[in-house]
Amino acid sequence: MQITVTLNGSDQTHDVEPRTLLVDFIRTKGELTGTHIGCDTTSCGACTVLLDGTPVKSCTMLAVQADGRAVTTVEGLKRADGLHPLQAAFKQEHGLQCGFCTPGMMLVGAALLEQNPAPTEDDVRWAISGNICRCTGYMNIVKAIRAAGAEMATS
Amino acid sequence: MFPSSFDYVAARSVEEAVAAKAGAGDDARVLAGGQSLIPMMKMRLAAPAQLVDINRVPGLDALERTNGQLRVGALVRHADIARSDLAFGAIASAAPWISDPLVRNLGTLCGSVAHCDPEGDWNSVLLATGADVVARGPSGERTIPITDFVVDFFTNALRDDEMVTEVRIPVPNGRSGGSYQKLERKVGDYATVAVAAHLELGGTGAIARAGVALTAVVPKNTKVTAAENVLVGNHPSTELFEEAAELAAQASEPRDDVRGSAEWKRNVVRVFTRRALTAAAAQAQQG
């Protein structure tokens, strides 16, 4: 089946089997490997992408379901003039160690800040509760998302 | 992990979805949020020959109150309910406890209802509030009371050529309240024990309608009629709620597993039923 997905702003048209998962479409057809496959069982959030702005687990969605829709991956966060404030804040606040969960954490953070530019610690913890990090411990991830919110409010 | 191959139909209307489903018999499955079906297909626990994707059917995402009912369309996501002002009582109380925030963005109430997982939360809420499921087939629409819809674990009352178009939950006229008490080990885990309670008070303050239902400690989501009967006609009180809680504990059939012993779970049923009824009564007495 031929589908067109707007991946980080550019239209990607490919022929796929209906059973192709969105995450595999992104990684193999889109050649963007920032979207990770962790558990492959809808539990960890490493595969999180934004579907028309809403965070979803791309290991649990078919690529054909994204036909005609806009998908943002972590690569799509980068701005023309450099890092996205979330990326800068994760670096600044030590919000990552191995980096495996980081794309998902940043995208969930981006969607949260879109709706709530100044989230409390609880708001952030609630928002990232579907994303698992096995090394950083959530403290610095929470700090980084809040710091990015503060930065985005002033810039 | 990949699902086995299947034919994919992106239906543009309910009629088209029903016709596609009727054409493929029990080899076809409706794809709603996909948050139960796709994991099952990836693990090859399900291998439908055809998927009828309803996500592009206009109108199914309506969440509204009309004619004294809260109507939840087949594409209303758990997250839509969690942030809606229209949700009330046990429905509003349960919504934030379904899965995790990402699953809630895709998973639907109607899909969960159709799935009939005894560890799923919505069917208990609907049993307690007395909801109806609206099904559409080639020969038209029928309304199935939730008590008849939940046939067994992973078994609903739909015919092969039918799909759920919406769930209708009666909105109480007078003072009412509800609560969903859920114990889970971590966010995204299914319930170890959960209890839904719904109360409506009459003019004198006595309980006019009561709903109590259990999740995860019974082979299918189950209404505890014995507890409901004890409640109706009486004024809310600690003793009354303890009596109902005891009946709910007796009606539960928990098993020993990694989440805990049967005896402990039965005790949690008792405590949660009392808490859910107390919260429901407090809400009803306020409003």
Ligand SMILES: Cc1cc2nc3c(=O)[nH]c(=O)nc-3n(C[C@H](O)[C@H](O)[C@H](O)COP(=O)(O)OP(=O)(O)OC[C@H]3O[C@@H](n4cnc5c(N)ncnc54)[C@H](O)[C@@H]3O)c2cc1C
């Ligand atoms: C990590 C994780 C945690 C979860 N935790 C919980 C939890 O705590 N509590 C809970 O209740 N659920 C939980 N779930 C399940 C989740 O709520 C699902 O969204 C829900 O069970 C199914 O809804 P869906 O829209 O995703 O349906 P789908 O996965 O699309 O479908 C499920 C089944 O219902 C059928 N179906 C769907 N819609 C219709 C329809 N309109 N008409 C006829 N048949 C239909 C499908 O054919 C399929 O057989 C969890 C899921 C995951 C992945």
Ligand code: FES
């Ligand atoms: S890889 Fe998708 S949730 Fe873990």
Ligand code: FES
């Ligand atoms: S940084 Fe390693 S899993 Fe989060």
